Amino acid sequence: MPVTDKYFMALAAVRKICCIGAGYVGGPTMAVIADRCPEIEVTVVDLNAARIAAWNSLDLAQLPIYEPGLDAVLQRARGRNLHFSTDVDQAIAAADMVFLSVNTPTKTRGVGAGQASDLRWIEACTRQVAAAAKGHTIVVEKSTLPVRTAETIQAILAAAQVGEDKSFAVLSNPEFLAEGTAINDLENPDRVLIGGNDAAALNALAEIYEHWVPTVKILRTNLWSSELSKLTANAFLAQRISSINSIAALCEATGADVKEVAKAIGSDSRIGNRFLQSGPGYGGSCFQKDILNLVYLCGYYGLAEVASYWQQVVQLNNWQQQRIARLVVQKLFNTVNGKRIAMLGFAFKANTNDTRESPAIRIAKELLEEGAQLAIHDPKVNPDQISKDLAQPPGLDMAADVHGGWSMAPSPLEACIGADAVIVVTEWQQYFHLDWQAIYAVMRKPAWLFDTRAIADGKAALAAGMQVWTVGEG
Template identity: 35%
Template sequence: MRMTVIGTGYVGTVHAACMADIGHQVLGIDIDPARIASLTAGRAPMHEPGLDELLARTVASGRLRFSTSLAEGAEFARTHFVCVGTPQRPDSEAADLRYVDAVVDELAQHLRPGSLVVGKSTVPVGTAAALGRRLAASTRDCEVAWNPEFLREGSAVQDTMRPERIVVGVGSPHAEAALRALYEPLVRVGAEFFSTDTATAELVKVAANSFLATKISFINAMAEVCEAAGADVTVLARAIGADSRIGHRFLDPGLGFGGSCFPKDIRAFAARAEEIGAGEAVSFLHEVDRINLRQRRRTVNRTRRLVGGCFAGRRVAVLGASFKPGSDDVRDSPALAVASVLHEEGASVRVHDPEALDNARAALPDLTYSLDIPKVCEDADVVLHLTPWPDYRRIDPLALAPVVHSPVLLDARNSLDAHPWRAAGWSLHALGRPTGGTS
C-alpha cells in the first residue's frame, strides 16, 4: 500500500520506517529540509535504538523516501498519516493543535477523491470530528480516521513492529478496511486490532497515559509517606506489585515522569474534560501532576540538606540528562529540571549522559557537560543519580570514591544496588527509603 507520513519526529520517523519495513511504499514529509536530507541519507534525527539501521535498510530498498512537499504526497498516495506535535499551549494547559490544523488545511488543497487522513498525534477528544468537518468543506469523498500511537521512546521500533494493540477510530467500512489491510502484517504476529469511533480512539490514548501517570504518582506519594514513617518504599512497591491485580510495572518510586507525553497529555485531558462538562471526573489528574512535580522539589531539598543547607560554592555531579534511559530527549526532563535549580541556587553543576548531552547543552548551556563520568564527579560534594541508564549500574563505587570530595550519593531513581556503594564507603541516600536501608 502507498502511504505518506507527515511529520518526522519520534512518532513519524519510526512509523514511516516500520511501515516500509513491513512492505508498504512510504513517503515521509517534513517542512525541515535539513531533517529530510538526514533522513534521506538514512540517519535518524534523534537517538532511538535500532532506528538508524532500520532507516538505512528501508531507504536502500526504495520503499521509503522523503520530501518537503505535501502536493507530492497527495499525488503519491491516498492514505496520509498525520504525526505532528501537539504541545501544551503557552497560555493554558490545553493542547495546541495549530500544527495538526495547518497540515490538514494545506493537505486539503491537494487531496484526491477517496483519500483517507489518519491522525496519530495525541489530541483532545473531538478533534477528528472537527477536522472531518473542515475537510468536508473543501474536499470531495475524503475522510478522517484516528489511529493513536503507543510507542515508548527507547523502545519505539519494537513497540511499532510488535505492538500489543492497534486502535483505529473510523467513520466508514472503507476506512476500517483500509487500515485493517495496512496493519495486517502486525495483526498476523499477534497485535490485537480494535476498531471503534474516532472519539473513543482519541480517548484510549489519553486514558492510557493518564492511568500510567497516576500509577507513578501513587507510588511516589507512598514514598513521601514512607519517609515520614521510616519505612522503605522499594519493599512496599515490590510487595504490592506482587498482587496480580496491581503488577510491578510503573511502580518505580523516584524522581517522577517527564518527557513530551505524560505531563502535557494529562493536563490537556483535564482541560478538555472541563470544556465538555466532565472536569470533575478527572480532577484527580491535577493532583497526579502536583505529586509528580513535587518529586523534583523533594530531590532539590534533599540535596541541599546533604551539602549542608546551601548550594553556594558546592560542586554537584549529575548522572543523567535525558528524561528516561534509551533516549536523547530532554523535553521536560526531571533530571535537567533539578540540575537547573541547583545551578540557579549557586551550585557548580556537571552533567553526564551517554546520549543526551548535545540536547542538554542546547537547553541549558550554562551547565558543564562531559561524557567522562570520573571527570563529572571530580571533587563533587554530592553525586545525584537522576536518569537510570544501565551505564550507572556498572560504575565501580570503590574506584569512584577517591575522585569525589565527599562520597555522598543520592539515588533519586531507587535503581542502584546500595550494597557495593556502602561497602565502598559511600553515604547512600534515596527517596522514600531509610538512609540505612539495604534494598
C-alpha cells in the same frame, strides 16, 4: 472518473502512504510499516530540511532520534520503499493515505494556556492535505489529540471537496509507543487502535497492520473513543508513577522499602507490576501534556471534581522533583552555592535522547537557582539541547555568589572530580555498575550519592565511604 469510482479503487489496496511529521512518532512508525509492507511506498515529509537530511544520512549515527533497533529497520527499508522528503504537496497528492504526525504542544497563551493542546500544526497540515490531495484520501490522526479534534479535521476537508474531484475519510490511530522500546512496541504491539465511522477506511488501515499484527489485537472503535483512549492510557500510567512516588516518600519517613512494597502490591493480579518503579517522576512528550489536556477537557465539560483529581497527579509529579532537589540542598549542609554536583543522565529515560519534560530539567533548575555548579553527563543528549532546556549556555564559575552554572562531562568519573555529590537521574545501563571506589577518590569529602532511580550499587558506594540516599528507602 466520478469520485465514487476513485473511492472504491483507492480502497482496493493502499499503495502509497504519506506521513506529515518526521519526529519521534512519525519516523519510527513509518519505518516499521515500510519494513513490514514492502509493496507500499511510504514517504515521510517535514518542512525541517535539516531533520530530513539527518534521516537520509548514510551515517546512521546522525539520525535525528536515538531508538534501539531503528537503524536496522532503516537499513532494510530506506531507499527501497521508505523515503524522506521536504516536498510535502507532492507526497500528499500521490498518497492514498496520509498520516498526521505533527507536534501538539500545550498552549502557552490564550484560552486554555498551560493545559489545552495547541492544534495550530494539525490545522495547518489538514488544510495542506485538503488543498494538495487528489482523488480519495484516507486521513489518519497519529498525533495525540483532544477528543473530538476529528470534527475540526472533517470540517476542513469537507469544505475542500465541495466542487472538487476529491473525497476524504478520517480515522484516529493513536500511537502507544514508549521511547527506548518504540521499535519493539511497533513490531509487537499490545494492541492497535483504529477509530472511525467509515467501514471501508477502517478496513484499509487494518489490512496494513495485519501484515504483522494478529487480527485479534486490532481494536476498532468510533472516532471519539479512540481519541479519548490515548489520553486516558497516558493518564493512568502517569497516575501509577505519581502513586508509587507518593508511597516512596512515606517509605523514607517510616523505614519501609518501596521496592518491597511495590513487589508485594504488584503481585496482586488486579494491580500488576508495571509502572511501580519509584523515581524522580515521569517525563517525555506525552504524559504531562496529555494529563493537562484531560484536565482542561474535564473542566470544559463542567467536570470540576474530575479535573481536580487528574491535576493532582501532575502536582505530585512536580513535587517529587522539587523534593529531590531540596533534599540535596539539605544534605549538603543547607547550601549548594558554588558546590560542584555531578548529574548523571539528562534524558527523561534511558535509551532515548529525548529530554522533553525530563525530571532532570526541574531538578537541575532548582539546583542552579541555589547556585550549584553542575557537571552533567549523558551518553546521548548533546550540550545544545541541555542549553535550550536550562535556558542558559554552559559555563562553570566556582566563585559564583548567586547563579549556578553547568558543564558537560565526557564521563561519569570526570563529572565527579571535585564534586560534593553525584545524582543519578536517568537509568542508563552504564550507571548500574560504576566504580564507586574510583569515584569517591576524586570527590570532595564528605561525598554523597543521591540515587533517584534506585539502580546504583548503594552497598558499594557505602563501602567506598560515601553517604547514600536512595529513593524510597527508609
